[in-house]
Amino acid sequence: MxxxxxxxxxxxxxxxxxxxxxxxxxxxxxxxxxxxxxxxxxxxxxxxxxxxxxxxxxxxxxxxxxxxxxxxxxxxxxxxxxxxxxxxxxxxxxxxxxxxxxxxxxxxxxxxDLASVGYVSNVTYAYKTHLKASLEWLANFHAKYINIKSDIVWSIGTYWHLDTRPDEFELLEDKELKKFAKLIDSELTSCKYQTIVHGDAKLANFCFSSGGDSCAAVDFQYVGHGCGMKDIVYFMSSAVEPEICEQNEEWILDTYFDALENAIEYYQKNIDIEDLEEEWRPLFSVAWADFQRFLKGWSPNHFKINEYSEELTSKALAYLKNKNLQKEKI
Missing domain, CATH: 3.30.200.20 (Phosphorylase Kinase; domain 1)
Incomplete structure (x- = not known):
C-alpha cells in the first residue's frame, strides 16, 4: 500500500x-x-x-x-x-x-543498501569468522568515539539502562541484584573511559561480506554514551550459545582487546590502551550483571538467564563488594 x-x-x-x-x-x-x-x-x-x-x-x-x-x-x-x-x-x-x-x-x-557494496548476508549462527569480524567492528567503533560527546545521541546508550527501565526494575524479584543495581549502573556510567556504544549490537544487526570476514552494522536507535563492555556483553549474548559462552569468553575478550589496541593506534594514539584495558576488562561481568538486571525484570524466563549469566552476575557483585570494602579501608 x-x-x-x-x-x-x-x-x-x-x-x-x-x-x-x-x-x-x-x-x-x-x-x-x-x-x-x-x-x-x-x-x-x-x-x-x-x-x-x-x-x-x-x-x-x-x-x-x-x-x-x-x-x-x-x-x-x-x-x-x-x-x-x-x-x-x-x-x-x-x-x-x-x-x-x-x-x-x-x-x-x-x-x-549495504548489500550493493558487498555486505550481502545476515547470519543466525555465528562462526568464529563472524565473531571476529563483529568484534573488530565494535573495537574500531569504540576507539573512534572514545571521549567524543554529543547531545544528539542517548546520554546513556543501550535500551536497557537503569534510568529508562523503571517498570522492569520495579518487577525485579532478585533482591541482591536489585540492591546493587544502582551501584552496577554507576560503575559503568562513571568509568574513566567513555565512548559511544552501538546500543543494540546483536548479531542480527551486523551485515557480513560473502566470506564473513568483514561486516557493517545497522540499527542505531539506542546509540549513546557508555562503557564499551556493554556492547560486547550484548553481542556475545546474541551470538554465542549459552552452553559455550564460558569456554569462549577469554577468546572473545582477547580478540576484542587486540583489535581495540590496533584501533586506538589508528584513531587516538594519545590514549593509553593498557590503562583502558585494565579498566574495561573487569567491567565485562559488571555490564553483564546490568543486562541481567533488565532481563530478570522484563522477561524472567528468558533463555539468556542461564547458568553462565548467573555466574557472571555473582562475579560482578563480588567484584563490587570487594571494591567497596577496599574503599572503606582507605
Missing part, C-alpha cells in the same frame, strides 16, 4: 520506475517496516516509521513510557544518520544516510 509513496522517493532521486519492494522486517511493536526498494539504477533501504494507532508489544509492555522511549530512539537514529554517516569509514562501516522525510506521524529514513 506504500508503493506510490516509495515511487515518489525514487522520483526524488531520479532512480526510475520502482521494480520491487522487498520487506526486510516489520519494526518492533508494529512501528512500521524496513524495506528494500529496487530500481533500475540501484536499490535503497527505507526505514519507514509509522506511529501505531494502538500500542502493541510482544511481551505486554504497552506503557506510555515504552512508547516515548521508542519515539526518542527513532529521533536519535535520524540524528545519527544525519550527522554521523556522511563519510565512509571502512574500519567500522555503516550505511550512508541519504535523506530523511518526516511529518507529525511518520519518518522515512532513506539509507544506502
Amino acid at each position: 506504500n508503493s506510490e509513496l516509495y515511487q515518489n522517493i525514487g522520483d526524488e532521486f531520479n532512480l526510475g520506475r520502482l521494480v520491487a519492494i522487498e520487506t526486510i522486517q516489520v519494526l518492533w511493536s508494529g512501528y512500521g517496516e524496513l524495506v528494500r526498494l529496487k530500481f533500475p539504477k540501484k536499490s535503497i533501504i527505507i526505514k519507514h516509521i509509522q506511529l501505531p494507532k494502538s500500542l502493541s508489544h510482544p511481551r505486554g509492555w504497552n506503557t506510555d513510557l515504552s512508547h516515548q522511549r521508542k519515539l526518542h530512539s527513532y529521533e536519535v537514529e535520524v540524528n545519527w544518520y544525519k550527522n554521523f554517516s556522511k563519510q565512509i569509514d571502512k574500519r567500522c562501516r555503516i550505511p550512508l544516510g541519504i535523506k530523511c522525510f518526516q511529518n507529525e506521524n511518520e519518518w522515512l529514513l532513506v539509507m544506502e
